Amino acid sequence: MYQAPQHGRAAGRLSTVATRPRKTAPETARHWRVADGIDLFEADYKHFTFPKHSHDYYAFGTILNGAERFMTRGTNYVASRGQLLMMNPMQVHDGGPASDDGYNYQIMFIAPEIFGNLVSEISPKDVGLPFFGNCVANDPDLHLQLQGLHRMFRPEFEQTTSLLERDSQMLYSAARLALRHADAPPYVYHPGSEDKRVKAVIDYMAAHLDANISLDELATLTGLSRFHLLRVFRAATGQPPHAYFNHMRLRRAKRMLFDGSSIADAAAATGFSDQSHLNRHFKGMWGVSPGAFIANLDQTSSKIPK
Structure with missing residues (x-):
């Protein structure tokens, strides 16, 4: 289980950045650490495209405006406003705007061992880590849930949200992600299980x-x-x-x-x-x-x- 920072302490190293504006609004991105193994990211990209890359964490995101296109495992996806993004650790993908307005999204990165610990509380007999075969999903309730969780962990709201509420909402969000959207029957994912x-x-x-x-x-x-x-x-x-x-x-x-x-x-x-x-x-x-x-x-x- 992750350990959230105590009230009165800084929530993590916070970065607010903006690149040089292009014809319209500037590209913006913000990335901060909630706890060891949990990072948050939010961005409003108009033109920027990601090259092929992977993360060593799970990535769970919400599209707030616009649409993002990306390819992974040979499949092209478009995630639009109101939809969820789900990416497994070490899953190679790219990314870029799929609309004239670009895309505005929030991402929570969770280390596999932390997400695994959260999910194990749902079903202690389950082994391995959840695998998300579908990277985009419609789930309005969970979309709002993840937005709320993201807001709770923003440094500026640290003093207004209790540790109990944040812990509870983190566990509840992990449960919803695993139970509603992980592959069934469960796929046992082992980082480093390659040849x-x-x-x-x-x-x-x-x-x-x-x-x-x-x-x-x-x-x-x-x-x-x-x-x-x-x-x-x-x-x-x-x-x-x-x-x-x-x-x-x-x-x-x-x-x-x-x-x-x-x-x-x-x-x-x-x-x-x-x-x-x-x-x-x-x-x-x-x-x-x-x-x-x-x-x-x-x-x-x-x-x-x-």
């Missing part, structure tokens, strides 16, 4: 985020030819090794910025040659620069206990 050779490559990447890894190294590690490794890895993860590795590095850099690291330190720790190198990739992934991302972080927030 052992692919798992070895992923583990090696995670341990060498600051290194300039070669394909030869990875092929030697697995005992596969370079071409065979590329085929096996892409079949298992949906991405070629270089893209997967780059996204691992960017996720790590983002979390370092949340934890108070400088852009230079984050760049060095994740293998980017300098700040401008990190800036280019970071902005391409999230639509904002690292500097804009941390510009308004709450410098007084303390580390949230596990």
Whole structure:
């Protein structure tokens, strides 16, 4: 179960960012941490498109206005105002506007172990993690429920919502998501359950985020030819090794910025040659620069206990 921060303490590192306006309103995004393993994100995108990427968390979202289009697992989706978005950990997808007005949405990112713990309270005998085969759903009640939950965890409302209410609504939302929209019969999802050779490559990447890894190294590690490794890895993860590795590095850099690291330190720790190198990739992934991302972080927030 997650542990929410106590009243009187900052809810997390808060970032409010805006990119350069294009012809109409500016692109805006806001990302903050509720607790270890739970992040919230909201954005109003007019033109920005996400490249193919994945998250190591579950992502549950609500479309507030406009529409977003994305492709995942070979299927094209359009999520419009009033609809839910549901994405499994490590599920590769892209994203972009599907209407002239762009799309305005809210996302809650929940670590698999935390969501699994929440769901296990519904059915203790159930094993594994829920898998969401359909990424878009119509569920007006749950749409409103998630909007309310998102609002409760906004830093500006920290003092007006009790821990009991937030805990209860978090558990209730997890139950509704799992019971109404997870695949039935349940699909047992195990992060890292890929081919052992692919798992070895992923583990090696995670341990060498600051290194300039070669394909030869990875092929030697697995005992596969370079071409065979590329085929096996892409079949298992949906991405070629270089893209997967780059996204691992960017996720790590983002979390370092949340934890108070400088852009230079984050760049060095994740293998980017300098700040401008990190800036280019970071902005391409999230639509904002690292500097804009941390510009308004709450410098007084303390580390949230596990």
